[in-house]
Amino acid sequence: MTKVQTRAVKKRFWSKDDTELTVMALPSFIWYVLFCFIPMFGVILAFKDYRISGNFFKSMWDSAWVGINNFKFIFASPDIWMIIRNTLGYNAVFIVLNIVVPVILAIIISQLRSKRMGKIYQTAMFLPYFLSWVVISSLVWAFLSYERGLFNRMITDVGGEAVQWYMKKEFWPGFLVFMNLWKSLGYSMVIYLAAITGLDVSYYEAAVIDGASRLQQARFITVPLLKTVIILMFILAVGRIFYADFGLFYQVPRDSNTLYNQVYVIDVYVYKMLLNSTTGMASAAAALQAVVGCVTILTANWIVRKVDPESAMM
């Protein structure tokens, strides 16, 4: 802070405007300190055996240093590799599907003859984006409940045997992928559609004169022109590959213990640890996620700057 100030003073003296603007920025600055910057230093919790002994600062100070023991514990458990595999695996599938499907659908919806119908479809498909995972969990329950769920009722109606959906391991990976797409499809389609409607009509006119088919137009004009947007969305998603959507993996499977091999991702793991008051391991896992997440985001941003400097964060 002092460095910034001295440099500024060289340029011009501190004015009344600066004071007033500082007063305006101050409440948010305090918010950032309390809710972002102090927790950042809380990362050292991961290297301590945290015990509460009075207020936060005293407990922090009094807790014994344990070096990297917390991390050793995590990596000693076989679960960690399963959790990392799940987090990366699901995210990889989500990233690919969340680009391929919405891009194709956005291209098709822009071709529909009736503009009004296109708008109606868009609005309908946008609905799941506005629902919380808790609400979605209750929607899913209406289908998958063992006793009353629609799926089991339909199965028993035709003489089949009811299925314990919330314990059926092989069902969940695919279903979670479906739910993720279901919730985000409308939203991502809108982003690509906004890019498509912004494209220059003359490209297509020229292509028609050259006798290009509709498929050729999509493949050789629309997709290449969307390339920057697609790459951008891709890299931004890759940057967050170590973060999972907690609600999807915790609320939708209703925290089913049988499924833990299928649904445990880093965020669920940290939450469960925190719940069991194993603060040491939880904070180590959270710190690991924060550091690796930071590295992936910076790398992603570095690549974005190479591809499209305008879109980089810095």
Add this chain to the structure above:
Amino acid sequence: MSAYLKNEPEGIAKFNRIGTVSNVLFNLMFIVLSLTAVLPVVFVFIISVSKESAIQEFGYRLIPREFSWAGYIYLIEQGGVLLRTLANSLVVTVSGTVIGVLLTALIGYALSRQDYKLQKFFSWVVFVPMIFNGGLVAQYVVNTQMLMLKNTVWALILPMCVTSFNVIVTKTFFRLTIPDSLIESAKIDGASQFGIFARIVLPLSLPVLATIGLFLTFAYWNDWWLSMLYIDDPNLYTLQYFLNKLMADITMLSKMAATGNASQLELLAQMPKESARMAVAMVIVIPIACAYPYFQKYFISGLTVGAVKG
């Protein structure tokens, strides 16, 4: 491309339309997709208006055997519980949105002034949390042991009222749409920065403030995560968290509605549990479902603005 979207295109655009058959097929595909998005909500609504005995006997059905508003009537009769959770949700949503928009606009304005001396410093303050955070455990420990937010309504409001994304969107908007000359001339007329902000910047920035307010409103209305972390006290349950609890334990409702005379068991037997539970989900969803079609375009503009670098 927009030419294709018109109903009666002309010239090349008309020639370049998709064939009738594929148009029909694509429409059919989108009808299926739209139904997939909307039907689950309709289905849960149907459950909420189905008769309890029919649910017990036939399960959740797309076409209910018997209609009944018993679930809703029960919720209204139990008054206290639903009203309390609804009031909590409204208080959190409204105050969170107001506080959030105010804080975001204030720092966004300071950041948009190029000649402000701490502009660089505050830009970093806003930027750094976008790439690094202390992780869940550190946040939890700070919020509960330093800020003492556990079981207070502030725990549901403060942790998510400011986001760097919103600040940057606001700053970019201020910088792009409010001419420097306007602010300079106001300064020459002797206006303070507060005056300029309140009388010139805010009125000119209603679109972006509305967008951010909308983002925040939906985020607060839909939030259950903060409740799950910080709230044990049933008096502070929001609708989302109430539904969350109700999905885990269907007897929650009768437990929370501890009325005097009837014994718990008797209450439990009488109440339309299944339909009442889905009715709670509907109380959450119906306002959203009615509101979002009108606000959709602000969302889209807000989302696409996000790509603009500040």
